[in-house]
Amino acid sequence: MPKLSDRTAFFTESIIRRMTRISNEYNAVNLSQGFPDFEPPKDLLNSLSKVVSKGPHQYAVTWGAQNFREALAKKQSRFMGINIDPNNEIVVTCGSTEAMMVAMMSVCNPGDKVIVFSPFYENYTADAILSGAEPIFVSLRPPSFKFNILELEAAFKQNPKALILCNPSNPTGKVFTYDELKIIADLAEKYDVFVITDEVYEHIIYAPYRHTYFASLPNMFERTISCSSLSKTYSITGWRLGYIIAPKSIVDVAKKVHDFLTVGAAAPLQEAAVTALNFDDVYYNGLQKVYTQKRNTFLKGIDDIGLTYTTPQGAYYIMVDVSEFGVKNDIKFCEWLAQAVGVAAVPGSSFFREDVHHLIRLHFAKKKATLDEALNRLSSLKDKAKGMQL
Structure with missing residues (x-):
């Protein structure tokens, strides 16, 4: 058979989408791929209903x-x-x-x-x-x-x-x-x-x-x-x-x-x-308020667990430092996290050109109930990570 394109050999499949598949496999809370689990604005959905017909x-x-x-x-x-x-x-x-x-x-x-x-x-x-x-x-x-x-x-x-x-x-x-x-x-x-x-x-x-x-x-x-x-x-x-x-x-x-x-x-x-x-400014001001509340809820929970992270100034991601767990392979750590803890994250190395393996990315574009469940599961992280070698 002819040789396939050389250009595709220089990058892998999406690690983010892969982590979603792993999340689904273990029924984990998916804080890896950055999409909300709540509905779009009601007026937008009503408009879509009219367009359908x-x-x-x-x-x-x-x-x-x-x-x-x-x-x-x-x-x-x-x-x-x-x-x-x-x-x-x-x-x-x-x-x-x-x-x-x-x-x-x-x-x-x-x-x-x-x-x-x-x-x-x-x-x-x-x-x-x-x-x-x-x-x-x-x-x-x-x-x-x-x-x-x-x-x-x-x-x-x-x-x-x-x-x-x-x-x-x-x-x-x-x-x-x-x-x-x-x-x-x-x-x-x-x-x-x-x-x-x-x-x-x-x-x-x-x-x-x-x-x-x-x-x-x-x-x-x-x-x-x-x-x-x-x-x-x-x-x-x-x-x-x-x-x-x-x-x-x-x-x-x-x-x-x-x-x-x-x-x-x-x-x-x-x-x-x-x-x-x-939409007028009321919508955009409300959006900022909603995400500010989600950020505050999630960061307080991460603080209570005792994890180190960077505070986001925008978007809805945080980079969590997992070096305290002796992580050498962040991809394997994220796979373990989904399976053993029930929360899906993205290994930080997928974002860095530098040799970085001690960071993972979590996102908080989720309903409060989803974030509460994720934080509840993450509260067991330190105990479950004892003796782990990844």
């Missing part, structure tokens, strides 16, 4: 239904502080996963280099490899996850085509400060580099932290490909509605890549989601 049920415009793009442009213009053209500066994609892939394939040629902060969401390296690009890793050092300016500029000096910025960060929950973003912006302008942003947690921020859209910085819109989705903001991860916002010159290329990748996002779901895009 009325339609549309055929293809929408390839780069997004007109009313969806107009509602999205109105909403994002308000939050980003930029006047976004719905006809020339938006591509609607099948989730932010496709948005990131489209962005990479739109700007990168085989052999180009791309800066990736480590730790990183696992898709970024796969996106680079599938695009034929080479990642350059720059460390975000725990526990504050700040970057070293000299290390970052050394990466820029290697003539990269783009930098990938996840803000708020998955997996760390870091929210980049304005000053940090300005440093990145100045270097991007100095070395003529695109910035591809992943901002899916843009509305899940904890006081006193604030999210700054990278494209809103001076002179940055023209070189920024802003990727996001409706998945986290409206608790509809299964709807797969994402988007790219960028200047027309970039969007014209992104439209072509998107067309041949997926043709288009689901038309009935776009129609229903217009309702959510028209």
Whole structure:
């Protein structure tokens, strides 16, 4: 038989999705894959019910239904502080996963280099490899996850085509400060580099932290490909509605890549989601309040158990330090945790370029009853871990 593609040999299957399968196998509380176990907003579900009978049920415009793009442009213009053209500066994609892939394939040629902060969401390296690009890793050092300016500029000096910025960060929950973003912006302008942003947690921020859209910085819109989705903001991860916002010159290329990748996002779901895009500030303030309560509940429980972790500034993940258990293989530890304790986590090594095996990622986008059950199970961790060697 002919040899299969070489590019797929350079990355593994998703560790996150694998941990969900393991969670299901052992009937564990799934705090690994980051999706909610509670319902989307009622108004959004009511809108979906109407669309089921009325339609549309055929293809929408390839780069997004007109009313969806107009509602999205109105909403994002308000939050980003930029006047976004719905006809020339938006591509609607099948989730932010496709948005990131489209962005990479739109700007990168085989052999180009791309800066990736480590730790990183696992898709970024796969996106680079599938695009034929080479990642350059720059460390975000725990526990504050700040970057070293000299290390970052050394990466820029290697003539990269783009930098990938996840803000708020998955997996760390870091929210980049304005000053940090300005440093990145100045270097991007100095070395003529695109910035591809992943901002899916843009509305899940904890006081006193604030999210700054990278494209809103001076002179940055023209070189920024802003990727996001409706998945986290409206608790509809299964709807797969994402988007790219960028200047027309970039969007014209992104439209072509998107067309041949997926043709288009689901038309009935776009129609229903217009309702959510028209929500006022009451919804977004309420979302922040709900997640703040979930974060506080979960962190108090982790404190009571006596585990060490990083406090998230945004998103809904915490990195827990399990070095006290003598962990040498975090993948095996997470498998054991699901089986013996009944809670599923993601091994931290899947996010790091560095040799890191003492961190695991948990998430708290769950109902209070689910979080209480997870914490109850985790309360037995220290006793069950005695004598364990992993």
